[in-house]
Amino acid sequence: MKRSLFFMGLVIVNLNCFAQKQINIELKQKLDTILRTDQGIREFVSSTTTVGRKDTLAKFLNYPRQLLDTNAWVVMRTIDSLNLIKVEEIISKYGYPGKTLVGEPANMTVFFVVQHSGKIPVYYPIIAQAAKDKELPFRYAGMMLDRKLADEKKEQVYGTQVYRSSIKNPKTGKKELFAYVVPIKDPKNVNTRRKEAGFDSTVEENALRLGVVYKAYTLKEIEEILNR
Missing domain, CATH: 1.20.1050 (Glutathione S-transferase Yfyf (Class Pi); Chain A, domain 2)
Structure with missing residues (x-):
């Protein structure tokens, strides 16, 4: 009897596991x-x-x-x-x-x-x-963290966010489009972080995919460029 009850218990557990995977x-x-x-x-x-x-x-x-x-x-x-x-x-x-x-x-x-x-x-x-x-996949949380930080005007972590702004060319005085990778915290190690997070490209490759040549700006440098 105990053996039968044990067997029935195993069946119930297996059925529950199966149901949880549905x-x-x-x-x-x-x-x-x-x-x-x-x-x-x-x-x-x-x-x-x-x-x-x-x-x-x-x-x-x-x-x-x-x-x-x-x-x-x-x-x-x-x-x-x-x-x-x-x-x-x-x-x-x-x-x-x-x-x-x-x-x-x-x-x-x-x-x-x-x-x-x-x-x-x-x-x-x-x-x-x-x-x-x-x-x-963890990289998606990384992308959202980057966007959250960029929106808060803070350094991003994985370098996924690219911004485009209209700025005045100091030489011509005319407006032109300025595209840049939002400044990154500890940029020297960003590609290591990207790899660990599951990204399959470097920050340079990702920037080119988005039509931008990567440059490691600081927040202060970006602020100065945008406020010319």
Whole structure:
């Protein structure tokens, strides 16, 4: 009898473990859709997106192509606002929906939506915890930390954030675009930190990908340049 009860106990434990590993399909599908809209509108505005691909994206996003051609940035703000409402409801119910609950890449959805919102200070702690728990790749928490610090006019840690500002050329007196990597804390060791965090490129390579030649400015140097 004791042996039978022991066996039944093992079965119950195994069933519970199996249940805990089950993906929430309904939630996953919802997050997949949110992620596609978040990334889709950004792909639409990319200069490298082909005409045919833009037609496909417009159809998926359910916006007239002509409207997107003229007001894509306005549409992006609308999509971002709606997506934020959705993910805040999800967070309030489930906490951070990580890899265990919704699989990949749905586990990245909340990160992207929050990253594109004004609520990074509110949700960064739960995203950092999700990364610590391996429910989200750690580099995403690193990217959000960098954006949080940059928004606070502080040095970033991993060098992921690039800013662009209009400044006056001291020689010509004309306005021109100045693009730069936001100053980094301990820049000499940034690529070591990037590697440890899971980034697959150096700060120099990442900057070039974003159209900027990396230079290790200090906060004071940037302030002086922007206030010319």
